[in-house]
Amino acid sequence: MPELPEVETIRRGLESAVLGARIEDVVQKPCRVFRCTSEELFGIRGQHLQRLLRRGKYLIAELENSYVVFHLGMTGQLTVRDPAREDASRFIRHETTGLQRAHQHAPDRHTHLEILLGDGREILYRDIRMFGKIHVLARNAGVLESFLGHLGLEPFSSEYTLEAFLEKFRNRKVRVKPFLLDQSVVAGVGNIYADEALFLAGIHPMRPVRGLRKYEKVRLFETILKTLEAGIQFGGTSMSDFVNSEGRQGSNQEKLNVYARDGQPCTICATPIQKIVVSQRGTHFCPGCQPRSRPSRIVRRSRTRYRRDPS
DNA sequence: AACCTTCCCTGATGGC
DNA sequence: TGCCATCAGGGAAGGT
Numbered sequence: 440m441p442e443l444p445e446v447e448t449i450r451r452g453l454e455s456a457v458l459g460a461r462i463e464d465v466v467q468k469p470c471r472v473f474r475c476t477s478e479e480l481f482g483i484r485g486q487h488l489q490r491l492l493r494r495g496k497y498l499i500a501e502l503e504n505s506y507v508v509f510h511l512g513m514t515g516q517l518t519v520r521d522p523a524r525e526d527a528s529r530f531i532r533h534e535t536t537g538l539q540r541a542h543q544h545a546p547d548r549h550t551h552l553e554i555l556l557g558d559g560r561e562i563l564y565r566d567i568r569m570f571g572k573i574h575v576l577a578r579n580a581g582v583l584e585s586f587l588g589h590l591g592l593e594p595f596s597s598e599y600t601l602e603a604f605l606e607k608f609r610n611r612k613v614r615v616k617p618f619l620l621d622q623s624v625v626a627g628v629g630n631i632y633a634d635e636a637l638f639l640a641g642i643h644p645m646r647p648v649r650g651l652r653k654y655e656k657v658r659l660f661e662t663i664l665k666t667l668e669a670g671i672q673f674g675g676t677s678m679s680d681f682v683n684s685e686g687r688q689g690s691n692q693e694k695l696n697v698y699a700r701d702g703q704p705c706t707i708c709a710t711p712i713q714k715i716v717v718s719q720r721g722t723h724f725c726p727g728c729q730p731r732s733r734p735s736r737i738v739r740r741s742r743t744r745y746r747r748d749p750s
Numbered sequence: 751a752a753c754c755t756t757c758c759c760t761g762a763t764g765g766c
Numbered sequence: 767t768g769c770c771a772t773c774a775g776g777g778a779a780g781g782t
Contacts, residue, residue, distance in 0.1 A: 471759090513760095549760090568761085721775080
C-alpha cells in the first residue's frame with residue numbers, strides 16, 4: 440500500500456534514473472487504471488521527462504506539454520527496466536513480508552503500461568488489484584493545482600504548520616483514525632503511517648477528534664512527520680507489494696511499532712499489540728500506551744506518553 | 751457539510 | 767487435490 444514515503448521513494452528513484460529521458464513509445468494494455476483516452480496517452484510520445492513531482496500519494500511526471508499523474512492505489516508498482524541488467528527469471532517471495540518481486544522483471548499479465556525511453560530502458564507500471572489510476576493532463580497553468588485541489592496539507596512543505604493542522608479539526612466529529620486517513624486533512628497518510636503516528640502520540644485510534652487535548656493534537660502534528668520521515672529514510676515499507684523504482688524492497692517494515700504486529704509485545708511496555716477494525720480499516724494499537732479514555736484535564740501524566748522515535 | 755457504507759479487484763490463505 | 771469463502775484496503779460514489 441504505497442503511502443507518501445513509498446511514493447517519495449519511487450519518485451527519487453525515477454528522478455535519479457530517468458530524468459530528462461525522451462519518451463519514444465508507449466505500450467498500453469487497456470484496463471480500468473487508465474483514466475485517460477488512448478489518444479491522450481499516445482500524445483506523450485516524443486516528450487521528455489522534465490521533472491518528477493509528488494503531492495500526497497500522487498506521483499506526477501512533468502513533460503513539455505503534459506502531466507502524467509499516477510496514483511498507485513494498493514498494489515501499483517513503477518519500475519525501470521534496463522536491458523543492460525538481467526531480468527529475474529521468476530518472482531521471488533519474501534519469507535516474512537510476502538513480497539512478490541525482486542529486481543527487475545519482464546512485463547507480465549499485471550503490467551499495464553510500458554513507457555519506452557530513448558536509451559532502450561523502459562518504465563513499467565504494474566498493478567495486480569488495479570486500484571491505481573493514471574491520468575494525462577494538458578500542461579496548462581493551474582491544471583495540477585485544480586486536479587489535486589482536494590488534497591490537504593502537504594507534509595514537509597511550508598504549508599504544514601501547527602496552526603493549519605489545528606484548523607483541520609474544526610467542525611470534525613469523526614474518530615481520529617478515519618480523520619488521519621482523510622486525504623483532505625494531511626495528504627499522503629495511509630493505514631500504516633496513521634497507526635504508527637497514533638502510537639507515537641499515545642492516542643487511541645477510536646477516540647473522537649473532538650475529545651483530543653490540545654497537547655495531543657500537537658503531538659500528532661509532530662508524530663505524523665516523524666513516521667513519514669522514518670518511512671522515507673528506510674526506503675519505504677514493504678509489507679506485500681511495495682518495491683522501489685529498481686524493484687527492490689524497503690526496510691521500514693522492520694521499524695514498525697504497531698502495524699501488522701498484533702499479538703506481539705509493545706516495543707515500549709510489552710503489552711500485546713491489538714488489532715481492531717475502525718471504519719472498515721484494520722487498525723493496530725497498544726492498549727497500554729494508547730488508552731481509550733480521554734486523559735484528565737487536571738493531571739497530565741507524569742510519565743511522558745510521547746513515544747520514542749521509531750528509528 | 752460531514753459522515754457512513756458499499757464497491758471495485760486479485761492473490762493468499764484456511765476450512766472442508 | 768480442489769473448491770469456496772474470507773481478507774487485505776485507497777478512494778469514489780451514493781445515501782443519510
